[in-house]
Amino acid sequence: MIGIIGCGASGMMAAICAARAGRQVTVLEHNDRPGRKLAVTGNGHCNLTNDNQTQEAYRTADPEIASRILATFSKEELLAFFRQIGVLTRDKNGYWYPYSGNAQTVVAALSAEMKRLGVRVLYGADTQSVIRLADGRYVVRAQVGSEMREMTFDRLVLACGGPAGDKLGQSDFGFRALRRLSVAVSNYAPALVPLQLDNPHSKMIAGVRMEAEVTLRADGAEHSERGEIVWTEYGVSGIPVMQVSRFASMAFKAREAASRGMDSGAYGRYAADASGRESGPVTITIRMMPDHTAEQIREITEEMLTSARFASEAAASVLGGMADAKIVRWILLLAGVPEDAACREISPDTRAMIADLFTRIELPVTGVRTYAQAQTTCGGVPLTEINPETMESYRCRGLYITGELLDVDGTCGGYNLHWAFATGAAAGRALGENR
Numbered sequence: 099m100i101g102i103i104g105c106g107a108s109g110m111m112a113a114i115c116a117a118r119a120g121r122q123v124t125v126l127e128h129n130d131r132p133g134r135k136l137a138v139t140g141n142g143h144c145n146l147t148n149d150n151q152t153q154e155a156y157r158t159a160d161p162e163i164a165s166r167i168l169a170t171f172s173k174e175e176l177l178a179f180f181r182q183i184g185v186l187t188r189d190k191n192g193y194w195y196p197y198s199g200n201a202q203t204v205v206a207a208l209s210a211e212m213k214r215l216g217v218r219v220l221y222g223a224d225t226q227s228v229i230r231l232a233d234g235r236y237v238v239r240a241q242v243g244s245e246m247r248e249m250t251f252d253r254l255v256l257a258c259g260g261p262a263g264d265k266l267g268q269s270d271f272g273f274r275a276l277r278r279l280s281v282a283v284s285n286y287a288p289a290l291v292p293l294q295l296d297n298p299h300s301k302m303i304a305g306v307r308m309e310a311e312v313t314l315r316a317d318g319a320e321h322s323e324r325g326e327i328v329w330t331e332y333g334v335s336g337i338p339v340m341q342v343s344r345f346a347s348m349a350f351k352a353r354e355a356a357s358r359g360m361d362s363g364a365y366g367r368y369a370a371d372a373s374g375r376e377s378g379p380v381t382i383t384i385r386m387m388p389d390h391t392a393e394q395i396r397e398i399t400e401e402m403l404t405s406a407r408f409a410s411e412a413a414a415s416v417l418g419g420m421a422d423a424k425i426v427r428w429i430l431l432l433a434g435v436p437e438d439a440a441c442r443e444i445s446p447d448t449r450a451m452i453a454d455l456f457t458r459i460e461l462p463v464t465g466v467r468t469y470a471q472a473q474t475t476c477g478g479v480p481l482t483e484i485n486p487e488t489m490e491s492y493r494c495r496g497l498y499i500t501g502e503l504l505d506v507d508g509t510c511g512g513y514n515l516h517w518a519f520a521t522g523a524a525a526g527r528a529l530g531e532n533r
């Protein structure tokens with residue numbers, strides 16, 4: 099008998115693959131329905147996978163092992179699997195979604211396939227502990243309603259995800275259980291998450307969306323992304339910010355661990371040095387007009403502010419063609435220009451400063467937002483802890499680990515679900531072959 103904890107993306111895939119090979123499978127899920135997180139992915143549209151399967155899309159301390167695992171479940175295989183269970187898919191510029199555009203279609207199809215195969219799913223079953231018996235079997239204690247149930251399984255899959263997400267049933271139970279079973283778990287932290295900034299003027303620009311290039315600097319490395327950012331009261335969000343956020347998250351986690359005298363685990367390599375001394379602040383640089391060079395921005399600013407036609411008009415309104423009015427007011431404030439100053443009152447040095455601010459603004463990052471605002475978890479079980487063909491723990495034989503619990507976090511674009519399905523399939527197939 100196989101037990102699977104978690105009826106999410108990787109748990110359902112593992113259950114289906116094992117049951118297809120004739121195994122008896124029981125899934126324990128503490129929510130009252132399957133795939134609650136899956137059902138909200140991609141803003142309810144579910145970005146399943148991506149054409150562009152590069153190593154860089156999957157962030158991990160062990161990229162070679164991640165690539166080996168991913169090679170066992172290609173994008174084509176994933177799409178064929180969904181077609182087989184009745185989910186047609188469509189491609190939007192390399193990003194794959196269910197044809198219906200509705201994540202619930204994916205959840206319903208996985209759930210229906212489990213039912214067809216006779217997989218038993220216990221909803222409302224909140225797993226509280228996992229114990230490994232001397233004979234290698236696993237005892238799972240789960241609160242089901244008012245009753246505490248004990249179930250024994252020959253093999254167990256931990257597919258209970260990480261703490262990222264908001265009120266979707268997510269938890270860090272998996273990491274806690276694994277540590278108790280003596281499986282190594284490196285520090286884990288929120289990823290694909292907005293950033294908190296030290297910006298005294300954040301309130302005046304909150305809500306503004308704009309195209310920008312962002313560059314995060316943390317512990318001597320730089321990571322850049324381009325796209326639409328959103329300024330918020332606490333800092334900044336938007337896809338490019340989320341994409342680079344894990345490097346800030348890792349830097350802060352490593353420092354926190356080092357300051358507590360703890361092993362900074364997989365994050366060690368990102369820490370300033372072994373003693374945990376900080377290697378400078380974490381910062382983000384925003385290029386607001388990413389399709390213009392610094393020279394072009396300087397020319398435009400000069401042209402606007404020195405034109406005879408605009409000389410007596412307020413600089414704030416004349417520069418309104420370059421950015422949102424709130425951003426222009428912020429830049430003038432930073433350059434020390436009074437809000438109602440006319441163009442002709444602005445000195446050449448101040449004009450140069452305004453052009454520089456349009457070109458790049460650097461702000462200190464003070465932290466990342468909480469798991470509730472994160473889409474995934476970085477860190478977790480190092481890939482060196484598992485057999486990459488089966489997902490079985492080297493330390494705890496008969497225990498399989500999938501999805502977000504493993505030290506791989508994908509970038510936005512369907513990579514996290516691809517990873518969850520790929521690892522679920524690897525575990526389920528191995529269980530089916532009795533490996």
Ligand SMILES: Cc1cc2nc3c(=O)[nH]c(=O)nc-3n(C[C@H](O)[C@H](O)[C@H](O)COP(=O)(O)OP(=O)(O)OC[C@H]3O[C@@H](n4cnc5c(N)ncnc54)[C@H](O)[C@@H]3O)c2cc1C
Nearest residue numbers: 104106107108128139140225258259267501502512514515
């Ligand atoms: C808002 C949001 C949007 C996202 N959009 C995308 C996207 O478009 N594309 C993409 O690739 N990725 C996306 N992701 C990430 C993706 O959803 C996850 O990476 C993926 O679901 C992880 O799969 P998993 O099987 O590891 O865990 P999950 O899918 O989270 O499943 C874990 C299951 O275990 C259950 N569980 C937890 N603890 C217990 C317990 N103690 N007892 C019993 N059950 C338990 C949970 O309720 C859950 O059902 C998004 C995430 C969020 C939060």
